[in-house]
Amino acid sequence: MIVPRHYEDLNVLHENTLPSRAYYIPVAGRGCDTLFHREESTRFQLLSGIWEFRYYDSIYDLQDEFYQVGYDMSSYDRIPVPSCWQNYGYDRHQYTNVRYPFPMDPPYVPQENPCGAYVRHFDYVKSEEAPRAYLNFEGVDSCFYVWLNGTYVGYSQVSHSTSEFDVTGCVRQGDNTLAVLVLKWCDGSYMEDQDKFRMSGIFRDVYLLKRPEKGIFDYFITTRPEEGRAGLELRLTFYGGNVPVTASLYAPDGTLIGTKAAADLSAASGEPRSVEGAGGQDLGGWDAGLSMTIPEPQLWSAENPVLYTLALSCQDELIEEKVGIRQIAVKDGVVYLNGQKIKFHGVNRHDSDPVTGFTVSLEQIMTDLRLMKEHNVNCIRTSHYPNRPEFYQLCDRYGFMVIDEADNESHGTSTVYMNTAEWDVRKKRWNRAIANNPLFTEAAVDRVQRCVHRDKNRPSVVIWSMGNECAYGCTFEEALRWVKSADRTRLTHYESSIYTAEDREYDLSNIDLFSRMYASLDEMRRYFAEKPEKPFIQCEFCHAMGNGPGDLEDYFQVIQAYDGACGGFVWEWCDHAIDMGRTKDGRKKYGYGGDHDEYPHDGNFCMDGLVYPDRRPHTGLKEFKNVYRPVRAAAFDQEQKTVTLRNYMDFTNLKDYIDISYVLTCDGKVTERGSLAAAPDIAPHGQAAAALDFQVPDRGKCYLRLLYRLKTASGLLPAGFLLGFDELPVETGDNRNQTVACLLADRDGLNPIRVREDDRYLYVESDSFV
Secondary structure, eight states, X not given: OOSOOGGGOTTOSEESXXXXXXXXXXXXXXXXXTTTOGGGSTTEEEOOEEEEEEEESSGGGOOSOTTSTTOOOTTOEEEEESOOGGGGTSSOOOEXXXXXXXXXXXXXXXXXXXXXXXXXXXXXXXXXXXXXXXXEESOEESEEEEEETTEEEEEXXXXXXXXXXXXXXXXXXXXXXXXXXXXXXXXXXXXXXOSEEOOOEEOSXXXXXXXXXXXXXXXXXXXXXXXXXXXXXXXXXEESSOOOOEEEEEOTTSOEEEEEEOEEOTTTSSSOOOOSSXXXXXXXXXXXXXXXEEESOOOOOSSSOOOEEEEEEETTEEEEEEEOOOOEEEETTEEEETTEEOOEEEEEOOOXXXXXXXXXXXXHHHHHHHHHHHTTOOEEEOTTSOOOHHHHHHHHHHTOEEEEEOSOBOGGGGTTTOOOOOHHHHHHHTTTTTTTOGGGHHHHHHHHHHHHHHHTTOTTEEEEEOOSSOOOSHHHHHHHHHHHHHOOSSEEXXXXXXXXXXXXOOOOTTOOSEEEESOOHHHHHHHHHTOOSSOEEEEEESOOSTTOOOOHHHHHHHHHHOTTEEEEEESOSBOOOEEEEEOTTSOEEEEOTTXXXXXXOOGGGGOOOSBOTTOOBOHHHHHHHHHTOSEEEEEEETTTTEEEEEEOOSSOOGGGTEEEEEEEEETTEEEEEEEOSSOOOOOTTOEEEEEOOOOOOSBSOEEEEEEEEESSOBTTBOTTOEEEEEEEEXXXXXXXXXXXXXXXXXXXXXXXXXXXXXXXXXXXXXSSOO
């Protein structure tokens, strides 16, 4: 074997990686769009593209030192990076939910462990202002070894996280050879047992950052809204030694609010955080920092995602960061954002595409976010791993709250070595293999740290999730302790904390929310009958498989009945499938579990989303949209011709957001249309009456439909976009549908009818109606 067996060694999670840090792209000067066009930065060199590639069924089949400069690549194929190699005909697709895709024997994986050898040649031009080079991989499944110009660079795992290497010493002016060996499975795969297709390869971008000899390594921005003002705190660490930093804060309209120099903190804040090695990371020991006061701040929320700009100037480099001022907290068992009680109407989202797998572009993410806005989604749980870093910047900009979930799921341990089918017995044994096994503590903490460090400056992230469906034990207790010591500006979540053994008392003190999956309405009522201290959240509910979900309105009513019920997240956003071309008659054809000769598999259980694989909405998404409409008719007084409207938004006055029109129909035909000159002045969570002007027909089956449209263009939605509707029955002198009544009368010989037609309609007539 040409590499050491780090992939089966729990003591080697990473080798030669830099500590995790906040995501940012440095630039040489202001004005560069590092969200949609980060390649425009002269400090950023994208290495994605077409790479040389060779697939091996087993790591033992790879005998050559392919990473050496000048190695004969004539037998190699070519593959795009980023991509998943299964989508290009290598290996096979496999869908499993709970079961591991290989025999369980942690930390060992099968000897027949497939791998892919990647090689990329690139030109490098050294910069006098930025001579240092840092190599970044944003996502590789499952683990990988790296060489540059024949020199071993390092090793890393944790598929959905960024791994960064200092390659200053081995990058050359001119032509360079980058080689990467990716293994399909490693000991980390036991903690990546998510309900999804199992795919492999370099599936996110690879790039170099050119940096000065000294500069900012990491930073943490926190905000604190107060009466009439807000406080902003910035903490920094450096590489190569301390350097002067100037921070300039700009208002949302671009106006400069103030500029301040960072002061030295290293002597006052404990030992400085080292940037050598990858172990023992925390968010303490900052080298420098500053505080700013923002007068009359505009606060960030999903309804009004206002962003400031903080420019960090440091010698020959500039880092620009978007800042949202917001505060999330729990008080008396209720979740508050900026002092207001809130409700999450959310979805669980995987990175999933039938053609590209879990390689997703910004355009694909934007498609999802636009659809979510169109259907009144305000929060996303990143099930069950961190998304690509720009996803969170888009959520900042367009207004989505996020539960950011660490890349940790060991669901398969709930079924292995269990000699009983009784769930009450199995759930008490679930945590033995991994969750309550001290051998996995370092790995569990590492996965949480990598998530928190990368995304800690994103205002959209309001909750840290430790992972999904692993049961609970010492590994998560330690991870939660670290999170609470590192970041007290967000809430913590972990649903699987309810699954423990009876061997000891488990520490749940660092979990802020009581989280459940698919809890019944009665279970929710029983929970609140006990007057609990923690808010209740359904991190998965209303399963969307088939013609589901069908109980959204029922859950909406119960969630609204309790302040401590902060909402839920539908499982799930999108059907998972593999593009299989088209049928003989031209229809799109998709594959799911079992369509790829794989074993084991879980059939079509992956087809459970609110949208189809190509993002066409299911009917369930249409129901979701109207259940979570921003305003509802709470009462209707037909005699007074008034409707009482309730504002279900958390921060926005109805008059500033909605235009209301109405349509009166009788026996299916429109008899009258109208609109309100202006939506009534209704504060968030409030209600008030609005007067309507319409004439009630003498007879017929009548309905008054209220249409709620967006007043002005907002983010991803145009002005006039339909956000929801109410349909109210209107009483007439004879509430029967008169067409039907006459047809029935004719059947009994009481009322002659006539039928005529034109090019468009069929008309049923009698002496009294048409």
